[in-house]
Amino acid sequence: MATVALRSPAGKWIMVSTILASAMAFIDATALNVVLPSLQKSLNASGADLFWILNAYLLMLASLILIGGAMGDKLGRKKVFMMGILIFICGSAACGLAGNVLLLVVFRILQGIGGALMIPGSLSLISSSINAKERGKAIGTWSAFTTVVTMGGPILGGALADAGLWRYIFFINVPIGIAALLMLTWKVKEIKDEDNTKGLDFPGAITIALGLALITFGFLRIPTVGLYHIQAYGSLAAGVLFLIVFIIIEIKSNNPMMPLKLFASSTFSGANLLTFFLYAGLGAGMLFLSLNLVQVQGYSQLQSGLTFLPFTVLMITVARYAGSLADKLGPRLFLIGGPAIAGAGLLILSFIKQTNGPSDYWTTFFPGVLVLGLGMSFTVAPLTAAVMGAVSDHFSGTASGINNAMTRISGVFANAIFGALAVLFFSGALQHEIKTISINPKDKQEIIQQASNLGNAKPPTSITGTNKQIIEKAYHTSFIKAYANIMRISAALGFFGALMALIFIRNSTVIKDNKP
Template identity: 75%
Template sequence: MATVALGSSAGKWIMVSSIMASAMAFIDSTALNVVLPSLQQSLNATGTDLFWILNAYLLMLAALIMIGGALGDKLGRKKIFMTGIFIFIVGSATCGFAPDVKLLIACRMLQGIGGALMIPGSLSLISSSINEKERGKAIGTWSAFTTVVTLGGPVLGGAFGDAGLWRYIFFINVPIGIVALFILWFKIKESRDETNTQTIDFPGAISIALGLAALTFGFLRVPAVGFGHWQVYTSLTTGIVLLTVFILIESKSTHPMMPLTLFRNMTFSGVNLLTFFLYAGLSAAMLFLPLNLVQIQGYSQLQSGLTFLPFTILMIGMARFAGGMADKHGPRLLLISGPATAGIGLLILSFVKQTNGPADYWTTFFPGIIVFGTGIAFTVAPLTAAVMGSVSDHFSGTASGVNNALSRIANVFANAILGALAVLFFTGALQQDIQNIPLNEKQKQTVMAQATNLGDAKVPADFNTHNQQIIKKLYHSGFISVYARVMQLSALLAFLGALMSFLFIKNSMVKKETSS
């Protein structure tokens, strides 16, 4: 297919549409965590509901994102990209109107299907349509704009949350998506790989989607019914069986969505193990930190969003330097020290107890965020370079897709497992502390019934003022204890990622970036 110059009219329209579509996904993912406290209160959602709201999207994205790229190559990149955008904006609009948690979860799944077709499409369209000499510059431009959008996501989410307009996090996607569709329809030509004769690996996608869903359901049912309940062990067993089936399908498929042969390369395996552990820790930290700030520490949602600015600024400022260091000296040292530094930052954050709110930010949360952000900033660019450089050029797109999917799978597991543990930790702490309060059994049951709401646990209104104050303190101290343990587990995951780099990643196995 004929390519176009980046500065041409066609090149500019390709960039604008790709950036706008990507902006929807980035705004949605970065802003949603910040508005979760408003969403939880508005829909009377439990802590478990929140984890499902996040995981419904991630499940579909993790299972289908690699197929999304393959469909674009086979059926037409513009066509699949537009289909993904359309499904995403329909899912976003229905999310915005969702009257209850169950419908919101279903609409988030629809968003995930759209995202799986849309997210690979943006870079695929750029890579296939912009001429080779300017392709790197085009991807750099796309990356710069999407990073700025990522920077604004938490701030935008915080502003909407404080104004009681959390639904607009979903509604804002609709006009952006419609404009992107018009540009694609009228200004951009179709692009497809005419030589592509591969079949689409739908059996693999179905088995991994159902397997991840079963494991998620099993873990998130644990706090309500316990590990010994038939729903839990049946779901977990089914999930393990389905993921085993997925591996068998991939090993025998002529055109697998996740070629297992790539994992024979120990550096590729090490980079993906690092991705899995680090992104699991990152996902849990980015979920529990805003909940702690807003529900326990007294921050507004806008102030909570602003606390992430140092993290994002570090990402923007250091990413290019880290990428240059990886090109010059190899990624191994950065992929050991970066995750380890992030782990130290998470540990520092875990030691923050009850504070006096935003006035204490600079001496409480800020140091940990700076260390954590520095570690992630020194990891992301070398990680991408190591993924792409550890395989031959022929498999670079597939390798990127596998790594992208694994980061989403890590998010699913982190939300499900650490979410279940959080509710168990909170319940256990309350059960122990409540024994010291002079309440009858019915009152104790009323207090305990709020445990599933985590930081949004509400003090019973019919208790006397003295007991209300005591119970409020118990809820706060219980959640801070949960937050500390989750952050410590997240730190452990980051340290495990650093260990994977130390054990498996070799600089000699990573190709150096060559300039065209």
């Protein structure tokens, strides 16, 4: 299979088109976190609705991304990549036009289907097109640019939300996607494995989709019906059963969507475990940080987005060099230190109480965001290079799909589990805060029921005057306590990711497999 130089015209077009397309998906995720308060008000959405809006996309992405990678390897990486981009921009336009929560959730599912075909195609095209000596640098460049754009998402989202234009978070994908499609059509050659004659693993795709959907549904129902309701424990048990069936199918299948032999590489296994834990912590941490800034700390949505600017600057200045250094020194040291530093950043952020708003940013949120950004800057490019370097070119699409699936699956679980935990933490803290207030039992019950709305909780209309102010303060205090617990669990996941690197990742494996 012919490869091209990174600096050649063909190499540059591959990089630009893959970065543009990937940026659509990543910017959509981070920008959406910031506009959630505006979206919640505009569509009259509950806290549970918000998690479904997030998870509808992540769920389809996690469920189908493995088969998206396999389809690229078999049918043509460019063809499947372009198909994914087209579906994604159609779904994005529909999301922007959605008039209620149900329609938005349905169209987010369509976005997820497009993303599942699109996201693995970007890294697969790079790995199979750029020559082996420059592959680490190419992946580092892709990681740096896509992460910068991703972290620019909150700034863009905040500006649009403050202007009452949150729907443009979805509409902006349309011109970006069209530009990527034009570049791919005219400037990038098709690449596929001519000797790949195996079919696609539809039983595997169906079982993992059902398993993840049921587990997500079960966790999302816990705050409403309790753990011991059939909707909660029944869904969780059925979901676990489907995941077990998925593993059995993959063991017996002649053409598995997740070839288990890839996990014989300790580096590949360790990198994917690291990805799961780190991105679960990062996703939950950034979501609750965004909600805290806007709903409790008094930041505008643009100011909330700007708090992530140090993260973006670090990704611009550090991430690409980390990828190049990982090529020379191996990724192990970066993948131990990076997640540990990121975990420390999340831990620092967990200790922040009520502040005086943006004027206190430099002494409150800035240090934690800086440390978190530094940790992720050391991690992103070496992690991607380790995953792609641990397998042969033949499995590049599948390996990219597996690693991206780990990121999305961790996001699904983090949103579902942390969403349920946040409501439970919030309710427990709220009950403690209001137990001494003289109000009738009916009003107290209404106050507690508002816990499902988290930082957007509002006192019942029957409560006025001093009691209303006390309840509003109790809501803020309770959210901050819930936020602190969530951030500490997120930090622990970052530390656990570093432990996975320490145990499993070896430099020699990647260096050996990367030799042309």
